[in-house]
Amino acid sequence: MTGVRGATHTAAAAGPGPDVRWYGRTAELAVVEELSARVAAGAGGGVVCVTGGPGEGRSTLLARAVRVFPGTAALVAAPGHRVPWSGARALCTALAPSEAAVRRALRVARGPAGLGAALAGLVPGRPALFCLDDLHLWDAHSRAALAATWQEPGPWARRTGWVVSSARHHRVPGPAGTRTVRLGRLGREAARALLAELCPVPPAGPVAERLLDAADGHPGVLAAAVRHLTPAQLSGRAPLPGDVAGGGVLAEVYGGLLGSLPVDGRRLLAVVAAVCGGADGDRGATVGAVLDRAREARVPAEPLDGLVADGLLRRTGGMLGFEDPFLRRAALAGRPSPAGGADGRSPGERHRADRLGPPAAVRARGAAARGRSLLVRGLAALAGGPVMDAHESLLRAAELLGGEAPVEASDARFLAMEAAWAAGDVPACLAALEGARERRGTERDFLDGLRAALTERLDEARTALSRVVALDGASDEPRLLLRAGSAALVLGDTAAAARVHGRALARARAEHRTALLPRALEHLAYAELRAGSHSRAARTAREGLRAAELTGQRNVAAHQHAVLALVASVTDDGAAVVEHAGRALAIARPHGLAQAVTLAEWALARGELGRGLADQAAARLRPLVRPGPRGGHFALRMMVVPCFVEAAVAAGRPAEAREATARYAVWAGLGVDGQAPAQWARCRALLARGEEPARWFGEAVLRHEGAGNDFERARTLLAYGTWLRRRRRPGEARGPLRDALVTFERAAAPGWAERARGELRATGATSGSAADPEAVGELTPQQQRISRLVAQGATNREIAARLGLSPRTVDHHLRGVYARLGIRSRVELPAALGWFDPAGGPAPRRR
Structure with a gap:
């Protein structure tokens, strides 16, 4: 969706179209018509800002301006997400004849010429009126580009007018001379005239007076109140509801x-x-x-x-x-x-x-019937609505079902906890768990383990949740398998989580449980992402996205889009990052899915960091690593820290990076994330000075060895190699850089691989591959020692002094090494050895 609410038109092509009737807005309408007349005559443009509350007519005024303008006019709504330049894309799409033209215009808009030049190219020499709705919901990049465009002088600016709407509280940074139209309540007679047009049948006198009193001049409320009444009620033949402007x-x-x-x-x-x-x-x-x-x-x-x-x-x-x-x-x-x-x-x-009203059958039946009705409603909200609405409905369902249907009540509580988890609401998670203390077995273990984890009593959490993983993970019931997989994720055991969720998916398929498939695929994709299996996560997420769309589970779809955005940030597919993150945020923000929002914002920041936009990435990540209601999701906050530290250091914000690293050190010591100790050491290396980074990079590489997730290990090696090269130690840099390059290539991360390749080239290394391990293994012990020192950047004289040899003897041994490995110089030696020893830098392979 591009966000275009009204098509462009020209007078020659379509004429102005039918008018839109307005009542009691003469002065406001005159301001917009004056601007339109000036633009149509080429006598000077400008900006008019229309402000007002919901239902007060902002969109209607913009639509009327587009309809009556005798030239090119476009009405563009706020995009469904705020990813960078999404608003500019929507505006260009409203004017461009093809997607290729949109892309060309966006390239111009992002360059030195700016958005004004891009739009001038799309409507050359013609008067144009641009009507932008809900500007306060547009992304910051597009708003800044618009502000710059409005300041530009020149002939094109005199043939261009802008009518923008915003919520009443939002200030539009327009140029000097910007006029503001503030929409408010209608007078009684204007409201009466509007009511007469809105009603499908003439309203009875008392009915009209009651509607006018209830709406109190608010046009949106008046229109909605009329829509909620039947013709019989409007004509007075049927009684009105108690409150004609009710909930x-x-x-x-x-x-x-x-x-x-x-x-x-x-x-x-x-x-x-x-x-x-x-x-x-x-x-x-x-x-x-x-x-x-x-x-x-x-x-x-x-x-x-x-x-x-x-x-x-x-x-x-x-x-x-x-x-x-x-x-x-x-x-x-x-x-x-x-x-x-x-x-x-x-x-x-x-x-x-x-x-x-509630069905009579439900009203007549007992608590269990009402509980099941709420359970159904909660499940619908959990699948595709605001998740805290689902949480509240499911909790109430659990209370009503507790006496007669304890198993259903337990399921409702677990689902309420899942809704609160998705929203990032720890107190609501605990509230859902509180009412289930009577449960026994692994169900009690799951409750106690989650409660302990949420209140940071991790030793207790490990004991209880480990039993859930062991026992429920051996079950054949998909519901129990999903519970065990979730327990494994809380413990940081991503391999077990992926394995157990894979079994849950297989059982759901075997039992043809179509409604459960999207949820099982969602959990599996996330577990694979956490484990660093990016290609598998992408494959699972794509299948999960299709299943979610087929079953109408929009919240699951948002999470899958967020996973795909993160995978795209690894594969360096910038367009896919923006696309999937935008789709995730369009659903996740209004539905309160804090977990999906955090994943999508993280993906956007990683994409920005990969393009060298460290300032932008740091600004995006900073709220995600801070606690509080405006921060990131509580279960993801610490996982985002290493990326934030990298961006903050690159952006020249070391104080913020140190603060985040200090919090991360505590997290790493808890042992709930196998990657955390290695990534903490990498953060320390990025912040250290002098020769201290070498110690911390070495520590990070060693800790990566047993933690899995080769991609993160490769990122550490790339950072280490880059630091070594910048310290003028190219020989030492080549080993970690080559190891990083191979890993990135295997992970199908071309952007990262190219960065490693560029660093390698800067060290003077060739692009050749490593020598045969058998040939390396046939080097004599003395040749291996000399080769290691050469790969570390030592000269022949330095090697001779260290080993007690003459420089001539060292040279003789090197010639033998070159002949055995099939290379011609010491520059090619690190690449030929092709192996990196974290304890001692580049080193030859051993048999």
């Missing part, structure tokens, strides 16, 4: 805004709404009262400042309130129930439920 109406208008918030932000907004007052008014509340209620509800308070900064809440002194009373009511409609659970409905689900 379902507000969910339709504000659901997009609420759904775009982080999970913790949405939950905290609901807490503030509850404390500020019921459905009848906004009394305001003290900050202290809100914080107390948040603690009771186990909702993090960290998002509060962000909600105020975004204009969703108003803070005056020590009081909090809502800028928009309809937003408060919408947030209140989705709050947790007074009993401490939640109904588990997303705003859209609440809208449907409010219209239809």
Whole structure:
């Protein structure tokens, strides 16, 4: 999807099209029409910014401007993700005749000429009006390019106009002379005229007055309220609902805004709404009262400042309130129930439920029937909706099922924990585990082990979870196998996790459990990724993506896209990184999938680091390695640190790198990630000075030997070899660089391999392959000693002094080495030996 909401047109091709009726917006419309007239006449362009809340008409005003403009006009919506340049791509796509033209335009936009030159090439010599919707949701790169374009003088700028919309709280950095149109509530008569157009039948007088009172001049609320009524209700022949602008109406208008918030932000907004007052008014509340209620509800308070900064809440002194009373009511409609659970409905689900009501059969039956209904709803949200909605619904289902169906209740709790895990919400994970203490056997071990791991009691976690891996890992039940595989991942045993999840997949296939296949493939792909088996992870993720799309499991698809993005960052496929990361984020952000968001952002940063954009990569990774609600996923935070340290050091930010490395040292000492000790040593090497890096690089290489994941070992060797070369020790650098090159080639990582090859060339090494190991093994012990020293960069005179020989004798031995290995000079010797000894640098192979 490109994000294009309206096609471009020219007057010659399509004419202006039908008008869009507006009521009570004369002044606002005049500002846009004035800009359009100036642009059409070539008399000067400019920028008009349209601001407003949900449903107040921003998109409608932009659509009308496009319809009536007599030249080239384009309406472009915010892309579904914020990957770099995605907004510029959407704009170019709206204007370009082909994908090739889009690519050419983007190359120009990213270069010195800038976005203005790219657009001028797409609409040469013609007046053009660009209408960009929801600019606050565009990526930072595209917004910066637009700001630069708006500052450019020249003839093309005078034939170009911009109408951009943004949320009311967002400031558009337009040029001098930018005019702002602020949309607000309609007057009573304008609202009455709009109501008359909206209604399919003329509304009865009392009905019209009630709708106008309820909407209070809000055009979006008025339109949604009309859509929720039947013709009989509008005409007065059937009774109206108690609240004609109730939860379902507000969910339709504000659901997009609420759904775009982080999970913790949405939950905290609901807490503030509850404390500020019921459905009848906004009394305001003290900050202290809100914080107390948040603690009771186990909702993090960290998002509060962000909600105020975004204009969703108003803070005056020590009081909090809502800028928009309809937003408060919408947030209140989705709050947790007074009993401490939640109904588990997303705003859209609440809208449907409010219209239809719960089935009479469910109301008439007992707790188990209601629990199973909530279980089904929770499973649907877990597969393709906001995961914290799933968590709340599944927890409530477990409570209702506990007495009559304990096995189903247990499954509901485990699924609620899985939802909270995907959201990165540790307190919610613990809440799901708390109610299952009565379980026995490996189920109890799993509960106790996870609880211990989440509260950082890792010795207890190992004892319990190891039993789960051993016992459930030998099962033939896919559900138990998935549980055992998850336990292995928590323990850091990626090989066991991949093996057990592979068995779960095989059993799910054998039993034709179609709905379970995407989940099994998701777990297996992640385990293979953690193990460093990138090609296998990619193959599994692609199959999992197809299975998820066939079964409508969008959240699983987001995770698979994130895995594919990380694999692409290894294979150095920049386009695939952006594509898959963008698709993952488009689903993961609104659904609160913190784990998939972290993986996708990590992939984008690795791609940027590979292209030499260290500053950009460090800025992207910095939030991911910090704790807190705006940080990365708790189970991935430490895994991202080595990449952040590399980027931060390259970007000249050593203080931040040291801080992260200090936290990582604690993590590495816990023994839950086999790669961590080696990667910690690599971080120390990158931060060390003088000759100290040699010690830490050597330590890192030694620790990699028994840890698996050859790709990470090769990255350490590349960093070591690069450091040696820059220290003017080319002979010593060649061994680790050649070892890294071979590993990257085997891992199908061409970008990394080319970097290793370039470093090798810089040392003076040839591209020839290593000599026959048999020939190397036939060297005499003295020849082997001399060869090792030559490969380390020593001169004949230095070797002679060290071994107690004459320089002539050393030269004689070297000539014999050259003849036996089929080479001509000492420059070719390290490549011919083709082996790296982490304890002593380059060395010959032994038989």
